[in-house]
Amino acid sequence: TDVGHLESEDVGEGEDKIAKKARQEQLEPMEVVQKYMNTFHRNVRELNSLDPDIEPRATGHILEQQEYISRLLDTGIAYESNGSVYFDLDKYNEKYEYGILSGRILEDLVSNTRTLEGQDEKHNVYDFALWKKATPGHIMKWPSPWSVGYPGWHLECSVMSAKYLGEPFDIHGGGMDLIFPHHECEIAQSTAALNKQPVKYWVHNNMITINGQKMARSLGNFITLDELWTGEHELLGKPYEPMTIRFFILQAHYRSTLDFSNEALQGAEKGFNRLMDAIDTLGTVKASAKSTIDVDDLFNKCYEAMNDDLNTPVMISHLFDGVRMINSVADGKEKINDTDLEKLQKLYQAMAFDVLGLKKPEEDRVDTELTGKLIDAILDIRQEAKNVNDYTTADLIRKKLTDLGITIKDTKRGARWEI
């Protein structure tokens, strides 16, 4: 959405958000749009989310929106008034049912509607705009059969989704805060224009809170993704990797609120590292003749959890059950056969990386292959010292490496290190 996003809190008439920002920062409106889109795309990639196949913009679909308005005018459900076009909810409600998504009843909306500019142009207070006539000084405006103006709020979503996804399309996502009025109005517009429901499934995710309080600029507890990466926020104790944040979010169900706090993030970071360590270990364990663990059961439980409305927290809990299995096998306390080992490796690839979209932390920052060989050589010397019970030297080597940020873990299969 890069047009028609009005602010109503301001005194007087609402101003387009993009236009307001452009004026404040002395930029062209399209520069403002581009600036925030660039940041958004970078953050989304950092979170390892897939790029969209298409990202249509409202200003690139003014003609399509005008055509859509004409269709709605032809049905008689939309009407023109003083250069603006509105959607008549009473007429819509005669033929269809308004409020099916949010459970609102039209009559209840009358007394609960705020007093706003331009109400007298409308048949009813709850009618919403499809096209707005531009007021003097309005920056972004286009000619139309009704006036020089700009498209109304809910319209672009109905128009662009129908154009690119089809009529109807399968899944419409969004935040729970958009259910009313936005998604409700989308349904009304599209149903009136298409004479059928535009969407098969609505998927709404919940909000996030910070220390139990909703995240809002007005409350001063807003954290940007870049602040999470750098740790530069008074509520944060340290920086967090994007994958820690992704894992943290997936540990809660998408329909639940999620509380951000430094303590919770630290917990997620430790858990995520443990999961990734176990997956590394899974790549090195050796198969035995028989299995003492039930891989099929784990496999089924993971799929059942995802099939249950994408219950990622439950699926992750199963992955942690598997972590215990993997570590026990590595410790020689449990055994796994060839078939099960391959199955287990595929399961973690599928669930942790393909489904949850996690990725391993950046490879150890080894400048060159030589650096790794040097560390291995130093650890060989340390092992020699240990072999002759020269623990003073062994510990000195460990301390020197630790000071350089290299952690040593003595396992049964020899010393392992990571930077």
Next chain:
RNA sequence: GGUCGGUUGGCCGAGUGGUUAGGCGCUGGUCUGCAAAACCGGUUACGGCGGUUCAAAUCCGCCACCGACCUCCA
């Protein structure tokens, strides 16, 4: 005020009638030269008050608190 949702152990967070969710933290132990890691065990809670039921975190009622939304913000 209205509509809808929530209140789970130190922290986060699953769970729609009877079975250990899970992670983090804390704690006891095993292993280890020590440390770390790993593993095993402990930490067993459901806002309050009533009710239904053989049995309720889960169903019903009331109360308290929190949150989203209530048409030109999309």
